Amino acid sequence: MSDKVPILELQKVDKSFGPIDVLFDISLKVRAGEVLCLLGDNGAGKSTLIKTLAGVHKPTRGTILLDGKPVEFSGPRNAQEMGISTVHQFGGTFPLMSIGRSFFVGVEPTKGWGPFKVYDRKKANEIAVKAVQDFGITRIDDGDRLVGGLSGGERQSLAIARAVHFGARVLILDEPTAALGVKQAAHVLRIVNEAKRRGLAVIFITHQVMHAMTVGDHFAVLIRGAIAADFRRGEKTREEITDLMAGGETMADLEAQVESYMASHEGHPPPPAQ
Amino acid sequence: MSGLFGQFIRRPEFGAMLSFVAVIAFYVAFGGVSLSSLFGAASWINFAANLGIVALPVGLLMIAGELDISIGAMIPAGSMSIAILSGYYDLPIVVGILGALAFGVLVGLANGFLAVRTSVPSLIITLGTLVAVQGLVLAGSVMLTGAASVPLNAPAWAKLVFGQLIFGKFQVIILWWFALTVIFGFVLHAMRYGNWIFAMGGDEVSARNAGIPTNRLKIALFVLSSTAASFVGMCGAIQFNSAQVSGGMNYIFNTIVSIVVGGVLLTGGFGSVAGIFLGALTFAVVSQGIYFTDIDRNWSNLIIGVMLLAAVLMNNTFREIAMRYVPKKSK
Amino acid sequence: MSTSNRIEASPAPSGGQSIKATIGQLLRRPEAGSLLGLIAVFAFFAILGGKVFLASAGYASWLNVAAEIGIVALPIGLLMIAGEMDISIGAVIPAASLTVAIVSGHYGLPEPVGILAGLAVGLIVGSFNGYIVNRTAVPSLIVTIGSMFGVMGLTLGFTVLIAGSTGVSLVPSAAGKAILGQFIGGMFEVTIVWWLLFVAAFFYLLHISPKGNWILALGGDKVSARNAGIPTARLTVALYMLSGFSAAFVGVSQVFVYQSAQVLAGQSFIFNSIMCVVIGGVVLTGGAGSVVGIVFGTLTFAIVNQGIYFTGIDPNLGSIIIGALLLLAVMTNDKFRQMAVSFATKKKK
Numbered sequence: 001m002s003d004k005v006p007i008l009e010l011q012k013v014d015k016s017f018g019p020i021d022v023l024f025d026i027s028l029k030v031r032a033g034e035v036l037c038l039l040g041d042n043g044a045g046k047s048t049l050i051k052t053l054a055g056v057h058k059p060t061r062g063t064i065l066l067d068g069k070p071v072e073f074s075g076p077r078n079a080q081e082m083g084i085s086t087v088h089q090f091g092g093t094f095p096l097m098s099i100g101r102s103f104f105v106g107v108e109p110t111k112g113w114g115p116f117k118v119y120d121r122k123k124a125n126e127i128a129v130k131a132v133q134d135f136g137i138t139r140i141d142d143g144d145r146l147v148g149g150l151s152g153g154e155r156q157s158l159a160i161a162r163a164v165h166f167g168a169r170v171l172i173l174d175e176p177t178a179a180l181g182v183k184q185a186a187h188v189l190r191i192v193n194e195a196k197r198r199g200l201a202v203i204f205i206t207h208q209v210m211h212a213m214t215v216g217d218h219f220a221v222l223i224r225g226a227i228a229a230d231f232r233r234g235e236k237t238r239e240e241i242t243d244l245m246a247g248g249e250t251m252a253d254l255e256a257q258v259e260s261y262m263a264s265h266e267g268h269p270p271p272p273a274q
Numbered sequence: 275m276s277g278l279f280g281q282f283i284r285r286p287e288f289g290a291m292l293s294f295v296a297v298i299a300f301y302v303a304f305g306g307v308s309l310s311s312l313f314g315a316a317s318w319i320n321f322a323a324n325l326g327i328v329a330l331p332v333g334l335l336m337i338a339g340e341l342d343i344s345i346g347a348m349i350p351a352g353s354m355s356i357a358i359l360s361g362y363y364d365l366p367i368v369v370g371i372l373g374a375l376a377f378g379v380l381v382g383l384a385n386g387f388l389a390v391r392t393s394v395p396s397l398i399i400t401l402g403t404l405v406a407v408q409g410l411v412l413a414g415s416v417m418l419t420g421a422a423s424v425p426l427n428a429p430a431w432a433k434l435v436f437g438q439l440i441f442g443k444f445q446v447i448i449l450w451w452f453a454l455t456v457i458f459g460f461v462l463h464a465m466r467y468g469n470w471i472f473a474m475g476g477d478e479v480s481a482r483n484a485g486i487p488t489n490r491l492k493i494a495l496f497v498l499s500s501t502a503a504s505f506v507g508m509c510g511a512i513q514f515n516s517a518q519v520s521g522g523m524n525y526i527f528n529t530i531v532s533i534v535v536g537g538v539l540l541t542g543g544f545g546s547v548a549g550i551f552l553g554a555l556t557f558a559v560v561s562q563g564i565y566f567t568d569i570d571r572n573w574s575n576l577i578i579g580v581m582l583l584a585a586v587l588m589n590n591t592f593r594e595i596a597m598r599y600v601p602k603k604s605k
Numbered sequence: 606m607s608t609s610n611r612i613e614a615s616p617a618p619s620g621g622q623s624i625k626a627t628i629g630q631l632l633r634r635p636e637a638g639s640l641l642g643l644i645a646v647f648a649f650f651a652i653l654g655g656k657v658f659l660a661s662a663g664y665a666s667w668l669n670v671a672a673e674i675g676i677v678a679l680p681i682g683l684l685m686i687a688g689e690m691d692i693s694i695g696a697v698i699p700a701a702s703l704t705v706a707i708v709s710g711h712y713g714l715p716e717p718v719g720i721l722a723g724l725a726v727g728l729i730v731g732s733f734n735g736y737i738v739n740r741t742a743v744p745s746l747i748v749t750i751g752s753m754f755g756v757m758g759l760t761l762g763f764t765v766l767i768a769g770s771t772g773v774s775l776v777p778s779a780a781g782k783a784i785l786g787q788f789i790g791g792m793f794e795v796t797i798v799w800w801l802l803f804v805a806a807f808f809y810l811l812h813i814s815p816k817g818n819w820i821l822a823l824g825g826d827k828v829s830a831r832n833a834g835i836p837t838a839r840l841t842v843a844l845y846m847l848s849g850f851s852a853a854f855v856g857v858s859q860v861f862v863y864q865s866a867q868v869l870a871g872q873s874f875i876f877n878s879i880m881c882v883v884i885g886g887v888v889l890t891g892g893a894g895s896v897v898g899i900v901f902g903t904l905t906f907a908i909v910n911q912g913i914y915f916t917g918i919d920p921n922l923g924s925i926i927i928g929a930l931l932l933l934a935v936m937t938n939d940k941f942r943q944m945a946v947s948f949a950t951k952k953k954k
Contacts, residue, residue: 059470076483086483094476095597105473106484108466118464137449148597395889397746401876402935412921523872527692527750540744556776565792572765576758582751586743 013062040222055079094146154185287549305567322558339542352507361426378504386493437513475542609815654915681722688891698871701856710775727853786861824891
């Protein structure tokens with residue numbers, strides 16, 4: 001698998017906003033049928049990296065390679081056309097729209113001719129429901145239901161199914177499990193595995209190490225805009241990864257610090273660091 | 275909740291239908307109104323048509339998550355434009371009509387452009403243009419004509435199309451209202467643009483990422499609303515043979531109330547043209563139908579206030595029902 | 606809660622207190638833009654209006670207007686800082702006027718009873734608004750449009766029912782006239798003094814008492830505010846009662862100034878007060894603003910509104926200036942806020 005050309009590759013990418021450097025020397029690869037987990041604490045630069053991958057930001061330096069060829073995205077639309085789809089935390093779907101309508105936002109199927117092209121509700125619903133059911137969500141069978149009535153996991157699944165339906169080859173999942181309960185999260189992880197089985201390259205952004213370890217093949221830990229560690233499945237334990245994410249300071253150390261502070265301050269926790 | 279009734283209850287216009295029926299029932303029960311005289315009367319339907327033509331595009335704006343209160347100034351602006359051009363300067367009526375509509379397009383472009391380019395809420399932007407257009411129309415007409423009221427004598431064909439009375443009492447603008455309702459309904463519910471409007475009101479960023487030209491769409495909607503208001507003013511000037519600089523301010527709250535009673539969600543993403551239509555009709559029945567009752571007309575505002583709050587709460591409940599709805603077979 | 610009540614983005618830079626830093630600090634205050642606007646507008650009319658505008662009659666004309674709008678604009682500003690709106694004031698003002706006029710004028714009860722009844726109307730409408738806003742998910746714009754129509758209908762209905770006409774007159778007693786309706790020096794409404802008292806009270810409320818922080822927090826992020834232990838529901842009701850009360854106060858004082866109450870007065874206050882507040886630098890979406898800014902905004906609005914009569918310009922062009930000023934104000938406020946926020950982020954890094 002590792003001798004295939006990566007679908008998407010970043011080579012020494014830097015991104016700065018004015019004088020502030022946000023991403024520094026990022027090199028990453030993701031291949032078809034592989035899940036790359038991007039781990040990092042809040043403020044580590046994850047969302048800037050996602051936006052760079054999705055064509056929202058242009059890298060300040062460095063190159064993005066698609067199928068081994070350098071590309072430059074003119075915008076998120078352009079990146080999407082080249083097969084890179086981002087699914088956001090809440091699915092980026094519209095709670096008060098029907099499943100069929102929200103599935104086809106921007107690319108509505110129409111019938112009829114000329115100025116009388118009519119939105120083809122039946123076709124939209126059929127395709128949307130089939131696409132979601134193919135991902136194993138058989139509970140969705142009516143395209144007229146409103147998206148807001150779906151569970152969090154179902155909404156994520158709908159968004160992923162939508163991205164795949166519209167030809168995504170690289171799927172960027174931005175904290176898909178963050179807002180979900182245990183059962184719903186498991187639901188989404190199954191969908192991620194299904195996407196992987198279908199040969200998609202998945203970039204899975206999370207700060208929940210357990211979720212990453214369940215589906216990931218390849219892991220990268222982001223700290224202050226740089227890649228602090230890059231390893232494959234099975235090379236590190238959960239504790240090691242958690243410690244890495246906390247910025248090298250081990251959780252155990254931190255806990256010891258807090259306890260000693262509380263002991264010397266009549267049980268008050270330490271004030272938050274500025 | 276299944277079957278036809280179940281389907282109807284989940285539609286945005288269900289609440290509006292209920293409000294309409296409730297108001298009429300109230301008037302029949304407590305106002306001693308006779309249905310035949312109410313439905314044969316033109317006053318409230320004329321009122322509804324004028325209100326409804328403005329409410330349609332403003333309602334679409336609201337579904338898209340925006341608001342336009344500058345329409346309050348655009349109604350006198352439209353009537354003054356045509357009266358100054360074709361009445362005072364005696365230019366052909368076509369010039370006046372085009373002038374009035376062009377003024378609407380211009381103000382709409384200004385609103386839309388500001389809404390797209392700045393992060394200022396559209397309520398404030400259109401409040402600014404409301405005041406500015408008001409001043410412009412007042413100062414302009416006084417400067418150009420020396421008066422705050424300008425007569426206009428439209429030729430027969432223009433009267434026929436924009437400003438005559440059918441059967442001696444129904445304004446021809448009612449037909450425009452019906453036609454525009456059908457067109458807006460088609461655009462919002464049958465064409466892809468409708469989907470774009472819902473998507474934009476639901477989540478603008480996601481809509482843009484999905485490739486919807488949200489900026490152009492927003493500008494187009496603002497143009498539609500101020501042009502529609504200008505159109506209503508223009509028809510009024512043709513109908514009544516004169517134009518006044520004042521008036522129109524009532525339309526601001528009246529349209530918002532009609533639209534919200536019609537089941538549109540103020541924060542965007544939900545609503546229907548049928549609902550907006552019924553909302554305008556309901557508003558008109560309350561405020562004009564009261565003359566057919568034994569109730570003192572001064573209470574009509576109280577009824578509107580109570581109806582608005584009741585309708586909003588009712589619509590919220592129905593929206594919840596629509597969202598929670600799961601078809602039986604899947605359980 | 607012990608932290609600063611102000612909303613400056615950051616304390617002064619620790620190093621040298623250079624003039625540049627002080628100016629920068631001033632510019633980042635929410636009222637900076639509105640002060641500049643006020644100075645510009647005043648200078649403009651002082652030049653065009655000349656001596657007459659700068660004479661005491663000139664001052665009286667716009668101060669009288671500013672005082673009435675200003676008393677309403679203060680609580681509207683606080684509501685907007687807290688992320689809410691109140692349209693119903695447009696109906697509360699005439700409702701309170703008519704209540705006083707009917708109670709003390711029509712029925713001839715003592716003036717204090719009438720005044721208290723008038724103010725009570727404002728408090729009742731305010732608590733109703735607050736209650737509905739808290740209890741339902743309906744945006745306050747809609748709730749208060751509803752209560753505006755409702756109060757308007759009640760006022761009209763009862764006035765016609767009781768007095769038989771839409772206007773009721775009241776001949777105030779000497780004491781009542783002196784406290785609420787006299788013209789100081791023959792031209793300055795005593796309402797101006799009341800306005801100053803309101804300003805002091807609101808300044809204390811927003812910037813000195815800890816409640817001010819609550820209001821800012823409520824507008825910044827309601828859920829976090831509630832989680833931080835702020836009684837958001839009670840605070841919302843209190844703010845609406847405050848705006849109802851202030852509007853009622855204006856209505857009451859109008860009766861004593863003009864000696865009669867009209868059903869349809871007050872509509873213009875709705876948009877005028879919002880404009881004053883926005884010109885004063887309050888962010889419509891909540892979370893930022895200051896009482897001083899609202900006062901500046903009110904003065905600016907009143908100067909443009911009245912100053913235009915002292916110039917040779919068509920008075921109607923005044924509203925174009927106000928419209929332009931409003932848009933300019935929101936856009937520059939946007940800029941100032943961005944400056945303030947970006948300044949804070951840089952300091953943190």
